[in-house]
Amino acid sequence: MTTPEVLFVCVHNAGRSQMAAALLHHHAQGRVTVRSAGSEPADAVDPAVVEVMAEIGLDLSREFPKPLTDDAVRAADVVVGMGCGDACPVYPGRRYLTWELPDPAGRPVEQVRPIRDEIDRRVRALLAELT
Template sequence: MTGQAATDRPSVLFVCVHNAGRSQMAAGWLEALGGGRVEVRSAGSAPADTVNPAAVEAMAEVGIDLTAASPKVLTSEAVQASDVVVTMGCGDACPFFPGKRYEDWALEDPAGKGVDSVRPIRDEIRARVLDLLDSLGVEPVADATPLEEPSPPRE
């Protein structure tokens, strides 16, 4: 891992436009699956007023409570303080700092969708968070939020 902050924990920042759906679900998964061994942040380039209710409901189904989460504005300081910056459809709005690890996750935007349409997005984010934990050398919490029915494999 490169550029870790002053703590011994890696830090990850999830960024999407409204910080109301994808980035909030990713932060929830990373907090649950990382077991406190990763510093988690999320922000948006144009934050919404509230977290998407369908995202809150979909995450509640797997035991992750996003009811206290609130969209936050993206700052250069948050990017600088993070080891990994994961963008989700924010385009060029995310500030770039040399030496940071950036990943862009092409995920469907859950805005305006019902919970049935948000579940597959939630499940894809979980799989990507597990891959991210592996790349950071952090073993996921074994009993954290198992999915009741795994999504069918992608072709």
């Protein structure tokens, strides 16, 4: 059996997609290959996102936003769009999900925690489907 690959995509790859990738990587423990990317990558991961992830023991301090590439989409079995709009390329044979979630950019940690927790809930459900 091949290892499923999931790509999380948002505009800046500085918040939602970074949290989702870290959470799936953590919960999957090697059972899923995980990537994240942005259609317009920011310069750095949002500091509030780094902080709320550290609260649950996940270190994003060394992560950085990555550009969305056709190769990354082609390699993925599941592409989860998190606010990338029409910038997400579509290829046959991929499963596409859209997760409507607030953008954590510029929000205080008190407002980012519920976004993190909702992403965690969705990531766990996706993992249960994939494994």
